[in-house]
Amino acid sequence: MTTPTIDVHAHVLLPEIEALVAGLPGHAEARELDARRNGHAALAVSGPMVRERVPKMTDASVRIAAMDTQGVDVQLVSPSPSHYHYWADEDTGEKIYRLANEATAAHCSAAPDRLHGLGLVPLQHPDLMVRALDHALDQGLIGVEISSHAPGRELSDPAYEPFWSRAEGTGAIVFLHPFGCTLDERLDQWYLSNTVGQPAENAVALSHLIFSGVLDRHPGLKLVAAHGGGYLPTHIGRSDHAWSARPDAGAGCAHLPSSYLKRIYFDSLVHDPRVLGSLIEVAGADRVLLGSDFPFDMGSEDPVGALRAVRLAEPDFDAVRGANAAALLRLA
Incomplete structure (x- = not known):
């Protein structure tokens, strides 16, 4: 295989950030909200799970060894949400x-031929986001990671227009990775905050970008949606129907919502070969990228095997395995 196998959904843990925010006004309240939304049972499992995986997220040599075991040549590394x-x-x-x-740039510099990075922008402060994106690019990173919303702001908020313009103009990748869910305590049992909440947040965020016309105004935006875009790609027919049937739904975007799926990139992390096959069918084999959520327990330890289970034609398999990401990341 001449095309490298590229995982676009992998995380780095940055203890420096947690040390920075510890004890600041608002931090305790945010932790309490997170606890309510996730539930104590989930937090009791997540703590040891993360601690066990710290070496893979902080030590580049441990990461590379794990990548070799998975058969992954290159990772696109983003900070833990x-x-x-x-x-x-x-x-x-x-x-x-x-x-x-x-x-993140320092972590990736330990293996620059195998690790490429994404930075962060403060989604709660739109006026800082262009500067933050430029700072990320100045460090040698190739884009930034954002969540599905910030307090009081959806991704359709006009205040984000300068950021979308700058990301489009620079060719920066914007990785949409939700953290938390606004359904709150309704999902505080059985880890529903993640299993249901994350796909729901993906679907809501992408719908805001589509229906508000953000993707019409910025057709060159390199947007990558984690978790296969959540529930939206497999239920896009309902969005198309609303766009056609209701003037309040169709006023903001110029085309059928389903047509925008071919302007978005999606990772392959959907945990079901039938769903992944449907995603590839509706978005196109050229719009799906290998993703594992390395190294969390809700990820895939064998992303290539999960992709192989879809039984794609060899050209499509190779495209998703790495060719699409190699072009997107502009790898030689």
């Missing part, structure tokens, strides 16, 4: 993105 801290004020938000961008 737990580092977003969208509760933070402007001064703290600026410190967070600078620290995240610099620390």
Whole structure:
């Protein structure tokens, strides 16, 4: 295989950020909200799970060894979404993105032929986002990671227009990875906050970008949606029907919602070969990228095997395995 196998959904843990925010006004309240939304049973499992995986997320040599076991040649590394801290004020938000961008770049520099990185932007402070994106690119990163929303702001908010313009103009990758869910305590049992909440947040965020016309105004935006875009791609027919049947649904975007799926990139992490096959069918084999959510327990330890289970034609398999990402990341 001449095309490298590329995993676009892998995380780095940055203890420096947690040390920075510890004890700041708003931090305790944010942790309490997170606990309510996830439930104590989930937190009791997640703590030991993360601690067990710290070496894979902080030590580049341990990461590379794990990649070799998986048969992954290149990872696109993004900060753990737990580092977003969208509760933070402007001064703290600026410190967070600078620290995240610099620390992620340093981690990737240990193996520059195998690790490429994404930084962070303070989604809660739109006025800082262009500067934060530029800072990430200045560190040698190739884009940034964002959540599905910030407090009081959806991704359709006009305040984000300068950021979308800058991301489109620079060719930066924007990786949409939700953290948390606004359904709150309804999902605080059985880890529903993740299993249901994450796909729901993906679907809501992408729908805001489609129906508001963001993707019409920025057709060159390199947007990558984690978790296969959540529930949206497999239920896009309902969006198409609403766009056709209701003037309030169809006023913001120029085309059928399903047509925008071919302007978005999706990772392959859907945990079901039938769903992955449907995603590839509706979005196109050229719009799906290998993703594992390395190294969390809700990820895939064998992303290539999961892709192989779909039984794609060899050209499509190779496209998803790495060719699409190689072109997107502009790898030689």
